[in-house]
Amino acid sequence: MSRTVLITGATGTVSTALMRALQGTGVNLRALVRAKSGADGPRELGAEVFVGDLDDARSLPPAFEGVQDVWLLTPNGPRAPENGMNAVWAARQAGVERVVRLSVVGAAHDAPNRSGRLHALSDREIERCGMRWTILRPHWFMQNLLNEAGDISATGTFSLNMASARIGMIDVRDIAECAARVLLDDPDRHHGETYTLTGPRSLTFDEVAAQLGLALGRPVTYLPVGDDARRGTLLGHGVPEWIVDMLEEYARAYASGWGDLTTGTVVALLGRRPRDLADFARDHATAFAPAGERVTVESG
Missing domain, CATH: 3.90.25.10 (UDP-galactose 4-epimerase, domain 1)
Known part of the structure; x- marks a missing residue:
């Protein structure tokens, strides 16, 4: 039975590249967009589109129902941890099996930038979410x-x-292909891993x-x-x-x-040089x- 993958941030650069990478792989693509006006792009890539806003937890359950895997990308902003929290809540309520989260390079509670510190909060929540999880921390795009x-x-x-x-710096296409590799592999294979991508x-x-x-x-x-x-x-x-x-x-x-800094993670995941x-x-x-x-x- 095909797995259903929900793509959040579906109109953004990374999520669009991820949907392209998942085309023709046999997964059922589902996309979460904030407004109907954003539906055309994901729909053209073969995704079933749901309208919902990570700012509003009440808008999310329909999109998460029947989903096995969630690609979690939250917008940059002071409410990012709240957005992630709302998605994790909806995923848990829907019985989602796995969350693959896009974080940032160097995410830590003492990171020299607010984005890294906010992402560290969401990373910690994912680590304790009770579902299988993998965190991707890509470098500058x-x-x-x-x-x-x-x-x-x-x-x-x-x-x-x-x-x-x-x-x-890393090409977004490599980030997307690494995310696709994780999502296409057995849910246990990458569980508990945090990958820094460069x-x-x-x-x-x-x-x-x-x-x-x-x-x-x-x-x-x-x-x-x-x-x-x-x-x-x-x-x-x-x-x-x-x-x-x-x-x-x-x-x-x-x-x-x-x-x-650079890592060999892309080579390890994709079997080729980034x-x-x-x-x-x-x-x-x-x-x-x-x-x-x-x-x-x-x-x-």
């Missing part, structure tokens, strides 16, 4: 670079307040710029800026202040060397190129 695509396409430069930070090497943003330049066939330059300049840019684009504060805390931690930044750059080159420009991909 390569796909975050797509936020800089407008500047790169227009000026050939991008600015971050990361100084000379070196980060073991790319194959730590990179500076000067090295990132060089790889993007190779993919585009023209120079790309990283321009480090201070926290105030970055804050002004983000606020100017409508990013909520809580998120801006969180990103600033991450940037300071990364600039101090906190993110200079995608390199060069792979990401080649696959997404058109996103960073000026409109209408023909991209010639070069090897690096």
Whole structure:
């Protein structure tokens, strides 16, 4: 009998990639979205769509009924532990067998950023939830670079307040494929495991710029800026202040060397090396190129 997997955060980058990774595997996909307007994407990926909000515990039971596995992704924000708590409550009430939770790299009660501390609270709840559980803690997403695509396409430069930070960044597609591997394996195989997921090497943003330049066939330059300049840019684009504060805390931690780490977990789970930044750059080159420009991909 096929297992039913409920995907929370179903319109987001990681969950969308996970649904793609689970297509054709025989599982029954179910997606939780906040509003009917978000249903089209998951439905196109073969998911049965339920409307519910992790902010509202009363809206969740129908989506969880008859589910064996839950992919738990909570939105970044001060209510993240409450959102996770509501999902765990609904899962327990519905008799869910397993929860696979997306946490963050370095989640701990003494993490140098509020996101890591909030995720640590939810991780601890999962560890004591009474169901089978696995926690994934991915590093900085390569796909975050797509936020800089407008500047790169227009000026050939991008600015971050990361100084000379070196980060073991990972492609979201690898996170999704690791999550799919866990969900497709026997529920006991990964029970009680916490996996830190990284790319194959730590990179500076000067090295990132060089790889993007190779993919585009023209120079790309990283321009480090201070926290105030970055804050002004983000606020100017409508990013909520809580998120801006969180990103600033991450940037300071990364600039101090906190993110200079890699693991062999992706290899252990997937039996292959994780995608390199060069792979990401080649696959997404058109996103960073000026409109209408023909991209010639070069090897690096």
